[in-house]
Amino acid sequence: MLDIKDLRATVGDKEILKGITLTVKPGEVHAVMGPNGSGKSTLAQVLAGHPAYEVTGGSVTYDAEDLLEMDAEVRAQKGVFLAFQYPVEIPGVSNAYFLRAAYNEIRKARGEEEIDPMSFADLMDEKMQLVEMEGDMLSRSVNTGFSGGEKKRNEILQMAVLEPRLAILDETDSGLDIDALRIVAHGVNSLRGPDRATIVVTHYQRLLNYIVPDYVHVLANGRIVRSGGKELALELEARGYDWLLEEAVA
Amino acid sequence: MIETYLKGFEAFSRNGGAAAPSWARSLRLSGITRFEELGFPSTRNEDWHFTSVAPIAERDFAPLTSATSGVSAAQLAPFTFGGEGWHTLVFVNGRYDAGLSSAAGLPDGVSVLPLARAYDELPLLLEQHVGRIASIDAHTFTALNTAFINDGAVVHVGKDIEVARPIHLLFVSDAKAVDGIAQPRNLIVLDRFAKATVIESYATVARGAGAYFTNTVTEATIGEGATLTHLKLQRESAQAYHVGTLDVQQGRDSHLVSFSFAIGAALSRTNVYTELRGEGCGATLNGLYLGDDRQHIDHQTRIEHIAPNCYSRELYKGILDGASHGVFNGKVYVHPAAQKTDGKQTNNTLLLSERAQIDTKPQLEIFADDVKCTHGATVGRLDETSLFYMKSRGINARTARELLTYAFAADVLETIELAEVREGLEAAVLKRYTES
Numbered sequence: 001m002l003d004i005k006d007l008r009a010t011v012g013d014k015e016i017l018k019g020i021t022l023t024v025k026p027g028e029v030h031a032v033m034g035p036n037g038s039g040k041s042t043l044a045q046v047l048a049g050h051p052a053y054e055v056t057g058g059s060v061t062y063d064a065e066d067l068l069e070m071d072a073e074v075r076a077q078k079g080v081f082l083a084f085q086y087p088v089e090i091p092g093v094s095n096a097y098f099l100r101a102a103y104n105e106i107r108k109a110r111g112e113e114e115i116d117p118m119s120f121a122d123l124m125d126e127k128m129q130l131v132e133m134e135g136d137m138l139s140r141s142v143n144t145g146f147s148g149g150e151k152k153r154n155e156i157l158q159m160a161v162l163e164p165r166l167a168i169l170d171e172t173d174s175g176l177d178i179d180a181l182r183i184v185a186h187g188v189n190s191l192r193g194p195d196r197a198t199i200v201v202t203h204y205q206r207l208l209n210y211i212v213p214d215y216v217h218v219l220a221n222g223r224i225v226r227s228g229g230k231e232l233a234l235e236l237e238a239r240g241y242d243w244l245l246e247e248a249v250a
Numbered sequence: 251m252i253e254t255y256l257k258g259f260e261a262f263s264r265n266g267g268a269a270a271p272s273w274a275r276s277l278r279l280s281g282i283t284r285f286e287e288l289g290f291p292s293t294r295n296e297d298w299h300f301t302s303v304a305p306i307a308e309r310d311f312a313p314l315t316s317a318t319s320g321v322s323a324a325q326l327a328p329f330t331f332g333g334e335g336w337h338t339l340v341f342v343n344g345r346y347d348a349g350l351s352s353a354a355g356l357p358d359g360v361s362v363l364p365l366a367r368a369y370d371e372l373p374l375l376l377e378q379h380v381g382r383i384a385s386i387d388a389h390t391f392t393a394l395n396t397a398f399i400n401d402g403a404v405v406h407v408g409k410d411i412e413v414a415r416p417i418h419l420l421f422v423s424d425a426k427a428v429d430g431i432a433q434p435r436n437l438i439v440l441d442r443f444a445k446a447t448v449i450e451s452y453a454t455v456a457r458g459a460g461a462y463f464t465n466t467v468t469e470a471t472i473g474e475g476a477t478l479t480h481l482k483l484q485r486e487s488a489q490a491y492h493v494g495t496l497d498v499q500q501g502r503d504s505h506l507v508s509f510s511f512a513i514g515a516a517l518s519r520t521n522v523y524t525e526l527r528g529e530g531c532g533a534t535l536n537g538l539y540l541g542d543d544r545q546h547i548d549h550q551t552r553i554e555h556i557a558p559n560c561y562s563r564e565l566y567k568g569i570l571d572g573a574s575h576g577v578f579n580g581k582v583y584v585h586p587a588a589q590k591t592d593g594k595q596t597n598n599t600l601l602l603s604e605r606a607q608i609d610t611k612p613q614l615e616i617f618a619d620d621v622k623c624t625h626g627a628t629v630g631r632l633d634e635t636s637l638f639y640m641k642s643r644g645i646n647a648r649t650a651r652e653l654l655t656y657a658f659a660a661d662v663l664e665t666i667e668l669a670e671v672r673e674g675l676e677a678a679v680l681k682r683y684t685e686s
C-alpha cells in the first residue's frame with residue numbers, strides 16, 4: 001500500500017530525513033516513535049505533501065502510484081489523511097462548512113454524487129457521537145478557540161468523516177488526558193479494517209495500549225534506527241531512547 | 251478645475267439655489283468662499299498624503315440639475331436587499347425621485363423627507379443643524395458640498411421613538427450622470443432616547459457609462475441616550491469618483507454604530523467622523539473595503555473623545571487585489587477632560603496580488619492620562635499553513651483560497667446587525683471571491 005524507499009527531505013538547507021525506508025501493507029498499524037526533533041513530524045508532513053519540505057532523494061509509492069508527484073489535495077482525495085500534531089485554526093470558516101466541502105471533494109474525486117445537507121447532518125450526528133463531541137462545535141470556526149484536547153478530537157472527527165485508507169496520526173495523544181486518549185483510540189480503532197492502514201506517530205508508549213501496533217519503528221536523527229514488534233514500545237518505555245541512540249552512533 | 255465650480259455656483263445661485271431660505275443661501279456662500287480658499291488638496295496635505303485627487307481636480311464635472319429620471323424600480327432591486335416595509339427615499343443623479351420613493355408607515359414623530367420639503371416642514375430643525383456639524387474649515391469637499399446644498403434627505407426621530415424598520419437613503423446614478431457631479435446633503439437628527447437604522451447607499455444603474463462624481467455630506471446628531479446605526483454602502487461604478495463624509499455629534503450616553511462598505515468607484519474617499527461630547531457614549535466604527543484593478547479606496551476616521559467615560563471600537567478590514575490601492579487613516583483624539591476613555595482600533599488588510607498596496611496609518615493623540623487606548627494594524631497574504639491544512643483534507647487549492655478570502659471578511663460583516671444587509675453583503679462578497 002505504502003512503500004517508502006530511502007526518503008530524504010530538507011527544509012531550507014537542513015537535511016532532516018536522511019534515508020527512510022518503510023513498507024506498510026493493508027490492514028497494518030505501524031507505530032513511529034522517537035525523541036523530539038528526530039523528524040517524525042517531517043516524515044508525516046512530507047507524506048501529506050507540505051510544500052515547505054523539499055524531497056531530495058528516494059521514492060514513495062502509494063497504491064502503485066508515485067505519491068510525491070501528487071498535490072496535497074490529490075493525496076487526500078486518494079485516501080491519505082494526516083492528523084496534525086498542531087491542528088490549524090481557521091477563523092471565519094465553520095467546521096460544518098469545512099467538513100462538508102472536504103467530504104464532497106473527496107466524493108467527487110471518487111466519482112460519487114455530492115451529499116445533500118440532510119444526509120450530511122445525519123452522518124455528522126453519527127461521527128460526533130463516536131468522538132463524543134457536542135453539536136455546537138459544528139457552527140464554530142475550525143479549531144478557533146478550541147482547547148488542545150478539542151483540536152485533537154476534531155482531527156479524529158475529520159478522519160472519521162473522511163474515512164481515509166491511510167491514516168497518519170502525528171502525536172495525536174500528546175497533551176490528552178486518559179479519557180480523551182480513550183476516545184481518540186476508539187475513533188481510530190473503529191476505522192481499522194483489512195483494506196486500511198494506520199501510521200501512529202507518538203512519543204509515548206501509552207497510546208499503543210489502546211491502538212495496538214503490528215510494527216514499531218524508532219526514528220532518530222532522520223533515520224529508522226530500529227524496527228520491531230509491539231514489545232519494542234514497551235522496552236522503550238522502560239529504558240528510554242538513549243541506549244538506542246548510543247547503539248546507533250556506535 | 252476650481253473655476254468650473256465657481257462659475258457653476260454663480261449660475262446655481264441665480265436658478266435652483268434661489269428657492270432656499272436665506273440662512274441656507276448664506277451658508278452656501280460661505281461654502282464656496284471656503285472652497286475657493288482651500289482649493290483641491292495636494293498630497294502635501296497630510297490628510298491626503300496617500301490619495302491624489304488629481305483625477306477629480308483635473309476634470310470638469312457639471313452640476314446635475316435634471317429633475318426627471320428614467321430609472322425604474324426594477325433597476326433598483328440589486329441595491330434594496332428586498333427589505334420589506336423599509337422607508338426608502340430614492341435620489342437619481344442627486345435629485346429626489348418621489349415616484350421611486352416610499353416612506354410610508356413611519357411612526358408619529360418621525361420625518362423622512364427630501365430637503366426641499368424639509369425647508370417647509372422642519373425649518374427650525376434645519377437651520378439649527380445644517381452646516382453646524384460638518385466643518386468646512388479644513389475640509390474642502392465639505393465646503394464644495396455646502397456651496398451647492400440643494401437636495402438630500404432629512405431624517406428626524408422624535409424623543410423616545412424607536413423606528414423599527416430601516417430607513418434607506420438610496421442614491422443612484424445612471425448614464426445621464428456622466429461628466430456630472432451630484433452633491434447630496436443629508437441630515438439625521440435623533441432626539442433623546444430615539445433609535446433608528448439609516449442606510450446610505452450609493453450605486454450605479456448604468457455600469458460602464460462613464461465618469462461622474464458624487465460628493466456627499468451627511469450630518470448627524472444623536473441625542474442623549476439615543477442610538478444611531480448608520481450603514482454606508484458605496485457600490486458606484488468603476489468609472490465613478492466618490493467622496494463621502496459622515497459627521498456625527500453624540501450626546502450623553504448615546505451610541506453610534508457605523509459600518510462602511512466600499513467596493514465601487516475608481517477613486518473613493520470615505521470620511522467617518524464622530525465627536526463624543528457627553529459622558530458614557532459609545533462609538534463603533536467598522537468597515538470593509540474590497541479593491542481590484544486600479545481602484546483607489548481611502549477611509550479616514552476620526553473619533554474625538556471629548557467627554558470622560560466613553561468607549562470607541564473600530565475594526566476596518568480590506569481585501570485588495572489587482573493593482574488596487576487601499577488607504578486607512580484612523581485618528582483618535584482624546585481631549586484632556588476625557589478620562590477613562592476606552593479605545594480600540596484595528597485595521598487588517600489582505601493583499602491578494604503582488605501589485606496591490608495598502609497605506610495604513612493609525613493616529614492616536616492622547617491628552618488625558620487615565621485612558622486605555624490600543625491600536626493595531628496587520629497586512630498579510632493568505633496563510634500558507636491554513637491553505638495546506640485545507641488541501642490536506644481534499645479541498646482543492648482554488649476553493650481553499652476562496653474560502654480563506656471570504657473568511658477574512660466574515661467576522662467584520664458579522665457585526666452588521668441588520669440581517670438583510672448582512673446576508674446581502676455576505677452573499678456579494680462570497681460571489682466576488684468564488685466566481686473568478
Ligand SMILES: Nc1ncnc2c1ncn2[C@@H]1O[C@H](COP(=O)(O)OP(=O)(O)O)[C@@H](O)[C@H]1O
Pocket residue numbers: 011012016034035036037038039040041042043052
Ligand atoms: N519548517 C521547519 N523549518 C525549520 N526547521 C524545521 C522545520 N520543521 C522541522 N524542522 C527541524 O527539523 C527537525 C525535526 O523536526 P520534527 O520533524 O518536527 O521532529 P519531531 O516531530 O520528531 O519532533 C527539528 O530539528 C526541527 O527543528
Ligand SMILES: [Mg+2]
Pocket residue numbers: 040041042085170171
Ligand atoms: Mg513532531
